[in-house]
Structures are given as structure tokens and as C-alpha cells.
Amino acid sequence: MQITINGKIEQMDACTIDQLVRRQGLKPEALVVEHNRRIVQQAHWQEIQLREGDSLELLRFVGGG
């Protein structure tokens, strides 16, 4: 299936947000996930099955003034 991650179209096998985060090797504690413009708390990552055409933003806090 095709989904958009951080503005880029990616090809991937079906999975949940939780599985995607693990697959990408991202640190969950530092991560903020927006799924189709709705923020998903970490406790719910396992429940959200990604679907064709979904849009994900994977964000984190960085240094800034």
C-alpha cells in the first residue's frame, strides 16, 4: 500500500502505527505522531491500522529559540 510519511509517498506492507515506528527504529518516547491530521497518543498506536492513502507526520522536539 501507499501512504504519505512526512510529505513523502512510501510503499509498505500493511501495519499499525506501532509496528511502523518499530520498523523504522524510532525512539517512541521522543516521537509525536499525527495520523490524517489527528494526533495519536502513544497508548493508541497499536490500535491504528494504516490504510492506503493515509497521511502520517512523525515529529519530534528539537533545539530551537
Next chain:
Amino acid sequence: MSKDVLTIGGKVFTNRLFTGTGKFADNRLIAGMLASSGSQMITVALRRVDLSAGGDNILEYIPKSVTLLPNTSGARTAAEAVRIARIAREAGCGNFIKIEVITDTKYLMPDNYETLHATETLAKEGFVVLPYVLPDLPLAKRLENAGAAAVMPLGAPIGSNRGLETASLIALLVENCQVPVVVDAGIGRPSQAAAAMEMGADAVLVNTAIATAQDPVSMGRAFGMAVEAGRMAYLARLAEMSALARASSPLTGFLNE
């Protein structure tokens, strides 16, 4: 004298130096800088994860006792700033937000119009809104009416270290605003931070000048001391200036009289 504190969004700050997390050569310096400066509020930014690089978690370097002030940097419109603010709050970083909307990539001037609109929306949603603006008194009054918790006029362009180029305009805000005035951006030296506080600013926000100093921990301490000195001088009421010299010693009773 009662203890001199600054209250913003229901939180009490005993230190009037706000700091930023940008541009540190090593993020481990942030904790040391916070300790040496005594700063109790610090900015962070929100960005997309680089999927190929992973990366550091900036929040690991900030003690829980320090108030996080996420900024909306990267926003070019009020709507984008509102979106970033909501994400930051959902991410568990509290409800403080520094609104920073920049449409001008050459001078990095804040867009006061978009910033006002974002403030109106976010204050209604219960955010503690600290808008970063060009010092403009009518706008500052509009921000106040919209529910801003403070106004943050720039002293000079972001990262320029040029100091209080807008001092006379900031003075109008200091004199007329009900909410705290925090001088943000452009402060390059502790003496400039002290000057802002002597003018009656309620706080200053310093990032570049500390983070890019050769020794950010010592520079943080220097800024902390300067802000404290400037505040103390303001509270002590500065003596008058005079165009002419006025002798400090008595002009009578000289030995040779």
C-alpha cells in the same frame, strides 16, 4: 520588600532569563547552562523526524522543573502556527506556546498580522500564548485583548546579536502593556540583557548569544547575573541623567581655602 516574581500563565518564575535550546554544539551543555543561568523557561521547536537519521531527544536534557516553551517556528501562517501549537500540547509539553510566524526569509521578521490571528485562536483554546512580534504598541494592545499571556518584542533580528536596536519602541510597550513584556531575539551580550531589564522589561529570552558562545555554561551564568542586576536596578529606580556635570563631592571646605 515582597519577593520579586514574574507570573505567566499561572506559573511563578523567580528568574527572568528565558533561554533557548537552538544551536548548541552539544545538547548536553543545555542542562549545565540551565543550572548556571538559573533559567526556568526554555524554548524548543517541533520538526519532522529524519527517517534515515533517527536522532536525539532534546527533552532528555531539560530538567522537569523547567517550563517548556515550544515555539511555532516554521509556521508561515496563523493556521500553521495553530496546528503546531496543538501538536506540541498533545505531545505533553504543557500549554505554553511561543507564537513565531515568519513569512520573510531575508530578515526573519515576525509577521504581526498572522501572529495576532494565531493568538486569538490559541488563547481561546486555553493556551498560555507568548507571541513573538515586532514592537508595535497598538498591536501589543490587540494581543493583550486577544488573551496573550505576555508580548515578546524583538530587540534586533533573530540571531544577529545586535542588541536593543528597537529600544525606544520597546519602551512604549513596557510603559503601556498590562501583560509582561519579554524582549526576545537579538540580545547578544549580558550588558544588553541588563539594559533591557533596566528599561523595565519583565524578562528577556536569549538563545544564540549563549548557545554559540565559546563556553555556553559560563555565558549562561553571565546572562543570569546581568538579568538579575538589571532587574534590581530597575526596582531601585535609576538616578536621573543630567546634561551637565554635577560634583559628587562637596564644593566647600577645601584644604586650600
